[in-house]
Amino acid sequence: MTEIIQKVKNLSIGFKSKKGEEILILRNISTNIKKGETVGIVGESGSGKSTLALAMMGYVKQGLYTIGGECEFNSSNLLKMKNRDLEKIRGRKIAMIPQNAGQALTPNLKIGYQIDEALQLHSDLKEEEREQKISELLNKVRLPSPETIALRYPHELSGGQQQRVAVAMALAGTPDLLLLDEPTTGLDVTTQAHVLELLNFIAKDTGTSMVYVSHDLGAIAQVSDRIIVMYSGEIVLEGPSRDILKKPIHPYTYGLLKSIPKLSLAGLPQSMPGSQPQPGTMHRGCSFFDRCDFSEEKCKSNSPQLEYLEELNTSVRCFNHKSLMNDSQVNQTVNKIKTSLQDKEILNISEVSISYAKQNLLDQVLNRISDDNPTVKDININIKKGETIALVGESGSGKSTILKSIAGLLRTKGGVIKFDQKRNLSSDLKERDPNDLRIIQLIFQNPDESLNPNHTVEEIIAQPLKLYFGLKGEELKKNIKELLQKVRLGEFYMSRYPRQLSGGEKQRVAVARAFAAKPDIILCDEVTSALDVSVQAAVLNLLQQLKEDFGTTYIFVSHDLAVVRAISDRVAVLYQGRLCEVGPSKDVYQFPSHPYTEVLLGAVLEPDPDIKPKLVAEDIVEEKPPQKGCSFQGRCSRILGDICKNEIPPWQITNSGNSIRCHIPLKELQKDQIN
């Protein structure tokens, strides 16, 4: 047996509520981290996964305190140690990589200086040796030209590079244990895949143990040897990563895996009902009882203990794991989406370009935008009634910018947006007809921000009803109730404030508000990316249902290709504000495709240890679209030469009907990509 480096024993952490009750965030957690292994801790927000990771370095957040148990490292309990002793361990023995490296780095100090600081604290190297070590570390995290990177400030690096610097700083003290708290969550898909690959390499190269905390089973699957699944402050399942992902024997993990959309499956995954109980509300019985498909009477009053199964090397907290053991292959069933496509075109976007450039005085006076290299250019999409079209791309690809222009929030520089083939939508919000505003509604990414915290649900939904239809009194109430029913929320939600709702419920309210205007087109801006996986599927299913009922057209913006695959009829891939590929979603996900689509598809992380991401292109970040030629020339691995740099590529149409904008002939693209 390998050496155990961290032993968590019966750990409970909690806080005292205003009434003096003890509320537990972590309930009786016991686990061991062995030398050299990578353990993934996965759970929804509020499951206590971050609290557990922080406790492993002897830190308990303000307001929380240790109720019982210990975290033993090198045979001493970290939670009882004095700060002075902890300082010697943190950084040297246990290092932490935070979620947002951009915020964790000091903005006014150069990268090299910050790493040097870490080295001074956590190693005994002399000054000359330290300089050597800095470039060694930067090399190890695969940053290009370490000497110049060391002289830069954090803001001069991209998100992925900042995260790499954070890894380098954590490695400065050659720690035995590395704690990673959602290290790739804020990054683009391609960057994320690269950072994960780097972490894998470092784990092998240095033999460091890692604890990887994430809500993303896809990311966890790529890095971890062992997985701990947490639910409501408890460990519900713990075991080797392959077994857990392939044959989960806890109903929660089973349901979770079923609710994740996958690239290989078109259609919406099944959703899990309900949401995780709030801390302090569970007293008796299994915490997953409400949402469990396998629950029995005894689950209601008795809470199951964590049971260790010798033959599987797995611990599980469920009475019924035996029945799941026999048939727990995750057979994902999807609800095929019905297309309600009509021939009529509802929105024509032609030659649209949008610029963020600051106007000079003359242009301001003449009220025009002059910019020969605008952020978004040459957008031509015709959207049919009842269609769901998805705009896909990494951050900075201009997908949200296009949405804003359709909504009238951002003036276009040129081009026409036409509704119903006859009405020109004015590019300025103030000049738009109220009815034109009504037909296009927005749903935002983060329901915490899109709902006024000081309004009740009733007041929130009443706003469009009052504005567009002038409803009052009883009729208004009746309409609100109907809308709440449509999004599957009870009447009693009317008097609640957004803070009293869970993330999924808030997003449902936002959906209800959008539908209140009886719109023809709904713009969805990353509507599921702020939600937990189990809730995401439910919101997607709801959107699909409403679309079938009302015949609404969706323009769906997302960076998550699997979600897009699940819900959309057609996909438009954008890079640097230029279209790369447009086509029916089933064809875009097949080859041949645009080299950029290939990169995106390769970087998708699936919750399956056997499917590794393909890293096709470098994850460099380009600040500005190129002046001429193909927008993807800077990162393309198939670049032909001068033609890509000088000429805008032509549209090529494949047999199945998707258009690809590339200089490479389709046949060659196909040949290269299938291999």
Place this chain on the structure above:
Amino acid sequence: MKLDNIYQEEKKSNFAKVSEIIITMASRPSGFIGLSILIFHVILAFISPYIAPYDFKAINPTLMLQAPSAEYWFGTDDLGRDVFTRTILGGRTALTITFFGSLIALLWGGLLGIFCGLVGGKTDDIVMRIVDAFLSIPWILAMLLIVSLLGTSTEVLIPALGFFYGKGIVRVARAATHDVIAKDFIVSARARGHSNFSIIWNEIIPNVRDAILVEGAMRWSWMLLGFSSLSFLGFGVSPPTPDWGLMISNARGLMSFAYWSVIAPIVGLSSLIIGINLTADAFAKALGIDRSTKAPV
């Protein structure tokens, strides 16, 4: 669903909300002290005319500069008037004028700040530069000018004080609006086509109200000090109306041998200012706008 019972908190009436805030304020020692002092002063202002033992303007040369005694608790001043009577009456004018002055400051400062924050662009630039220009004028000089031109009547003092103390609120309200304006619910309201007025009234004010009220409460105490300074200089309340600033001004020359006639108004004025300050602090904490939060680690 069982989970629906988690949140019992229902929509509360305004009265319930206000009383909850006051209870939270009073549950801290500093808040309790502040509230007690403030309430004491307010009650005193209402009832002082009825409990004053003597006539505040009765001059009696035979009783000049008496030391505190059982008959004259705080002694008498240089004209033989009872200092206790004048002290308990001395806060009335200041309290009333500055209270209404603060309301005016809150109203115009708050609304203009919110408007500038929402509209932005050139309008915002121009208005804010004008506000900056006014901020650079020492208020006491400007006040002296106004008072000497228009007189020291209440109708002049309230709007003038309200104007000069509202400039700062413009900035606070504008900054608070900027915090809110970037949120998606404002973008959403704009995209729906609501008017500026509707956005200010429905979306912004509920979210910036607390910050502006706290700022207004702080301004009240500053204004009180400012008003007393005016009286001290002889431009506020005109004699023989009792006022702390005026009393301090009159008695300061006699401080070395008749300290009682100056100490009583000083205690009155400073206790009221401290009371308002503590209350404003407790108010901010009760609303969750705590400016002294520590870093998380």
